[in-house]
Amino acid sequence: MVNEEQKPVLRQMLKSEKTRAELLRAAEKIFARDGFEASRIEDIAAEAGRSRGAFYANFASKTEVFLTLRTLAAQKHARAVRERVQGLQDQEARYQALIGYIVEQIYDTQTQLLQIEFKLFALRHPRMQARLAEMHLEASTSVNRRELSDLFPEKSSLPAEMRCSTLEIEALLEGFALNARFSPKVLDEVSIQAIVPRLMAQIFSRAEGS
């Protein structure tokens, strides 16, 4: 049987995939906790229950794992939007689902802090900046375009504007996530719920209450 020979190899590959996945999860946590610069490979490896060597068997460098993480985050984001929006026939329902998802994002502080880290990283590595920004926007708007094209007909026809509103929303998310973490007592959930949806409405060109 073919399985007789493939099984061990397959098991090894699965094991290795598990190590890689563990390392990615660990890296995400450590990067968000300590920031890119202050994160130590050893901490990432330890968090994953692996050794430094295992890290370097799976990633070429600290930079590589960081950027890999961003690509995966973009994919995850795309999947999440799709899941929320698909199946909803009503345009208003889809809009509300989208807004709901975005507001939720503020509370996923780890993700938002990583986004901030990623953008700081990009603008501090001028050689990569243009490429990274392009990749980031391509990933973000490709989701929006496919899933939300009919939701904002007047905008979807203008990719440039779509990219722009994507960044505007991200600006809100990142700014509020950072400040909520910085001063959770002052910028608490109640305050955020009170203001963010109204700001979002402005971005989506909808007057409040319309």
Next chain:
Amino acid sequence: MVNEEQKPVLRQMLKSEKTRAELLRAAEKIFARDGFEASRIEDIAAEAGRSRGAFYANFASKTEVFLTLRTLAAQKHARAVRERVQGLQDQEARYQALIGYIVEQIYDTQTQLLQIEFKLFALRHPRMQARLAEMHLEASTSVNRRELSDLFPEKSSLPAEMRCSTLEIEALLEGFALNARFSPKVLDEVSIQAIVPRLMAQIFSRAEGS
């Protein structure tokens, strides 16, 4: 005579004040450019035209100079607001002056990036976080309170809300400054002028056009 001895001492003090000022200016630039972690004392000293020794003669550590910088920035911010607003009798004029100043701030990327760095620093040093957040808000709202108390009477009576809107504005400024630097082509000056004032209005008046 006393002067015989004081003059050189005075000159020394002035010289040392100049060194300190140069180092602070340099630190601000380098921290904004490279981030707190990646900034090197040597680069700061070199940018100031001084040596590592001069740095340590004026500051106890990298952390100290960074935090000193924040205090100074808060004072500078207070002075700037005062200058813009004072002398304007008309309430609407003062409001416009304030809004104008805030929008301007987005383009002072160095300052906003430093604010982001500062907040990231705070939330990554849990022991200091509460104290740093308190200091930051005290400095920010003390300005607002004194200068703007009659401008937003209903708010100034509620320090908690004032602190909250301060953070909301900062969230906007930081989020937009970061993303404008990350992707200047997409989030250009035109886009920012189109959206930020409207978002600001939401925060201030809590109703568009009110």
Next chain:
Amino acid sequence: MVNEEQKPVLRQMLKSEKTRAELLRAAEKIFARDGFEASRIEDIAAEAGRSRGAFYANFASKTEVFLTLRTLAAQKHARAVRERVQGLQDQEARYQALIGYIVEQIYDTQTQLLQIEFKLFALRHPRMQARLAEMHLEASTSVNRRELSDLFPEKSSLPAEMRCSTLEIEALLEGFALNARFSPKVLDEVSIQAIVPRLMAQIFSRAEGS
């Protein structure tokens, strides 16, 4: 039947011999190219089209394969001398054949560089040095003794001198091979042909033209 079981075993042994031979060839190339210290097991395995595991299935360590290589080189050298000299009845012809073989050796840079690496290795591992030097000379002079005893009758009776001239010749070969590789433009083939045979003659006959 015995064959039922031996055949696969034999096949396995042949396969493993091939692997071992491939690894040895690869090791020789990599060691000569990069030097003992800088050579990586992974490079050797890759050059042999095998994996790290195959290497360790055949050799206990990097050191072991390196020393094994020297033993094989000595045997190969012995075989080569025998093939050149045997069957030549004329003493002068045998001398010329020998000189010819030695001069050829200079151009086998890989072999000479490995000899240099081997001797450097020996003198940097004091515990092994005496043993390695003894092995090396035993291998080298055993060839000479058997094959060349009647060629230099007065010398073959003095093993000590024979060992000495062996090292003298090796000194020439290694020195010239190294410098020819270091500066091939200056120490080119013409220069080498012009000088090395004359130097060799000095070592063999201990008098020019005798």
Next chain:
Amino acid sequence: MVNEEQKPVLRQMLKSEKTRAELLRAAEKIFARDGFEASRIEDIAAEAGRSRGAFYANFASKTEVFLTLRTLAAQKHARAVRERVQGLQDQEARYQALIGYIVEQIYDTQTQLLQIEFKLFALRHPRMQARLAEMHLEASTSVNRRELSDLFPEKSSLPAEMRCSTLEIEALLEGFALNARFSPKVLDEVSIQAIVPRLMAQIFSRAEGS
């Protein structure tokens, strides 16, 4: 007085020069003992009674200190030749002085092993090789040319040949030094004294005894 201010600075510079000199001496010893690749910065620093940091305050890298060492060795060599030869009016005396110096060199095993290391380094770093070989020969023959031009009139007019004989002599020195260290019992001082001067004479185009 000018000294009042210069003294401390001068003392610091001297101290720093001493550190650099100590490190160079230590590096020479360690490189010769362990080889370039196996030498550890920590060992060099410890041998110099300094820390790793002191090493990097004086040299950019392991490679840099190694190459610096070669330049210094070339200068030292030039000085030594000059000292031996200058003041000797008789051409034969100068020739003998030169030969004597060269033979002596064989016993300076540390220097010869470093030369071997240097050449191995060069041919394993193809990008630098041509430049290193050129530098090396320029340094070596510039000595010979100035000091020995009238000694070998027919050769000094042909720089190419001079470079060639330089390499030939180095080949001898390196080959014999290596093998003498490899097997000191067999290739002892007596054997070397018996053969090397005669080989040298061949290189200098002088029949033995002429």
Next chain:
DNA sequence: TATGAATGAGAGTTCATTCAT
């Protein structure tokens, strides 16, 4: 026997900080 993921000691290098001047 052979694979290659994983280990972990140890390498070169950096840099905040100290200290003699």
Next chain:
DNA sequence: AATGAATGAACTCTCATTCAT
């Protein structure tokens, strides 16, 4: 106060070797 040589801990990354398969 200012210099800059020196320290040494800590970093990223490499690689000989081990081990489950």
